[in-house]
Amino acid sequence: MRILLVNTLYYPWKVGGAEVSTQLLAEYFANNGHSVWILCLHNGSGVQTDVINGVTVVRLPDPNIYWPFDKGTPSLVRRLLWHVIDMFNLSVLWGARRLVKRIAPDVVHTNNLSGLSVSVWFAAKLAGVPIAHTSRDYYLLHPNCRLFADGKMQNPRDISARLWSWPKRICSGWVTEYIGISRYIADLHASENFFPNAQRRVIYNSVALPSIAGPVSGNGVRRYGFIGRLEPAKGLEELIKAFGSIADLAELYIAGDGDPLYVEALKKQARDLPIVFVGRTDPKSFYPNLDWLVVPSLWAEPLGRVVLEAYSYGAPVICSAMGGLPEVVMEGETGFIYQPRHDGKDLALALTKSLSADRDLFSARALEFVRSFDAASIGDAYLAAYRDAVGVARA
Structure with a gap:
């Protein structure tokens, strides 16, 4: 053809x-x-x-x-x-x-x-x-x-x-x-x-399917990640606010870049939390080191390629109920879905649920789900x- x-x-x-x-x-x-x-x-x-x-x-x-x-x-x-x-x-x-x-x-x-x-x-x-x-x-x-x-x-x-x-x-x-x-x-x-x-x-x-899946954290500290453009539509302010609820048991890695003034404001908000801004990063080296990916979008993502990419490395996903995201995150199976709010309470609840979830089981389901993509x-x-x-x- x-x-x-x-x-x-x-x-x-x-x-x-x-x-x-x-x-x-x-x-x-x-x-x-x-x-x-x-x-x-x-x-x-x-x-x-x-x-x-x-x-x-x-x-x-x-x-x-x-x-x-x-x-x-x-x-x-x-x-x-x-x-x-x-x-x-x-x-x-x-x-x-x-x-x-x-x-x-x-x-x-x-x-x-x-x-x-x-x-x-x-x-x-x-x-x-x-x-x-x-x-x-x-x-x-x-x-x-x-x-x-x-x-x-x-x-x-x-x-x-x-x-x-x-x-x-x-x-x-x-x-x-x-x-x-x-x-x-x-x-x-x-x-x-x-x-x-x-x-x-x-x-x-x-999505390209790699042969490697991310490991479970061995020290009991869960590793959460965000990857993408750092901008208001991505919901990062709500994520940082909500992450404080699990800060004693987790780390958050934020990959990507954006307007320098906005990024500085985010860093200031995250100053006292275990949050690391890693800059623009190759996804292939980012996903394997995560226990969970968070997609806190405030805009209606038509689908959210990052969800499928994370699955391909065995990382389950926590996402907002915006646009097409809920179509590729199976609640309680491959991740958790929450309603975005300025106070971050629903996201905080989803993060808390992920701490007690069987990450190995969620990872296996994510890997199985993504095979059809x-x-x-x-x-x-x-x-x-x-x-x-x-x-x-x-x-």
Whole structure:
């Protein structure tokens, strides 16, 4: 099969789980005899093409007025103009159309589209190529891809959000196969009348399965961890507050980076607790040293790749009941789920329960659960979706 995968960024660029998921899919397809191309963006000049692990990567130059992944906050006027251009980016349309005409893919599979826009769909439609789309964020619903600002979730049903999303909703009618990475995100898009002509399915993210599992603490002190971007949406302030309830029996390791002022505020809050900030860390060396991973998100994570990654190393998970997280944490079996609160009481209760839980049993269940999320199982599910899309296009 000839497959064109589209995502805002691709390896070595990475800002979240979408880049990892797209790479795992692309390399699985390539390793199994399919011809695979990636269309993504870069912040340099001109079109760049290279081959990474058998996958041809085509990077278009940034087609908007600023690169959205730079540090700093552009002015309100520049942000508004950026979003107007991003509704239907003509520069991306021409670049995508040229690539589609040149490689003649059997299917175009789009993922994160921020910066690229839904004009990629039109390029595929013009060429008569069926389209599959996977929702990995909330880009189609709101200018804020995470639906989180000022410490709270934003409403995709607000009038302003509906106005911004209306053109994308109309264009979503061109999509043949729709995939959500969780029931939560799939149902949310369905409730907003996206993808009216598409077959719908849920396919969770895949995860690379290592051969090593984390050990149980030998000194009686449980090791808890957080890994990710250090920012308010991640719920770290609540985690630090709640961790005080088990501080005599546990240690907390926080991996990641963020705004220096915010990180300093977190360190000040954690000053008298057994909490270590380890900075940006390779997950492969972080997970094996944990007894439990904590995912205290305040925003509605579409799924939460870190949960599956932790399971793959035998680390059970404590998570907030936000977004798609509860779909991959089995309460009382592979972890604990709590309702996020500013006072941290529910999280403190979950942490306390984990101290008396049979960590070996939770670890074994996590390892068993994650086996169905291997690259082959998820990759084959996507290939089935592609075949259905091609079949619909030919009917």
